[in-house]
Amino acid sequence: MEISKEVLVGVWSLDEFIVHRESGELFHWPGKQNGTLIYTDNGFVSVAQNREPLPNPTEEDKKRESNFYTATYELDLANNRVFHTGLQSSVQSVIGERMEREIKLLEDGRLWLSGKGLKERVTLVWSKVNK
Structure with missing residues (x-):
């Protein structure tokens, strides 16, 4: 099945969150990950992700307990790309940034x-929520 705007629009639930370390290691953040990704037909996207608290989190783990942003999006299906331009975010540097995926x-x-x-680099895999 090919990706299209019609397929993309809707609500998605996070299945996998993988960090690509500079060493080449594929790192899965510890703890249960939860996330929701919403694409609207009129060009908006919302991403919310959090993780259940860890018993003895490192400083880096504490920074990665939750993340969210809202953005506009543009599709470049010919090149298998989507661009998110941040509107609001839990991380200030994302606001106004054009992020390629x-x-x-x-x-x-x-x-x-x-x-x-x-x-x-991060890779996220999502399942469509059918409600």
Whole structure:
């Protein structure tokens, strides 16, 4: 199945959150991840992600307990890209930033997004919520 705006629009639930370390390691953040991704038909996107608290979090873990932003989006389907331009965010530097994400639809119908996170490249895999 090809990605299209019609497929993209809707509510998605986070399945996987992977950090690509500079060393090449694929790092999964500890703790249960929760997230919601919403694309609207009129060009807005909202991302909310949090993690259950860890018993003995490191300073870095404390910074990664939650993340959210709202943005506008533009699709570049010919190049398998979506661009999010931040409107509001839990991280000040995201506001006004145009963030590029590679985008594809996996064979099982899940949405795969990958791009530069706050520090490293991140990949998130989402399942469509059918309600």
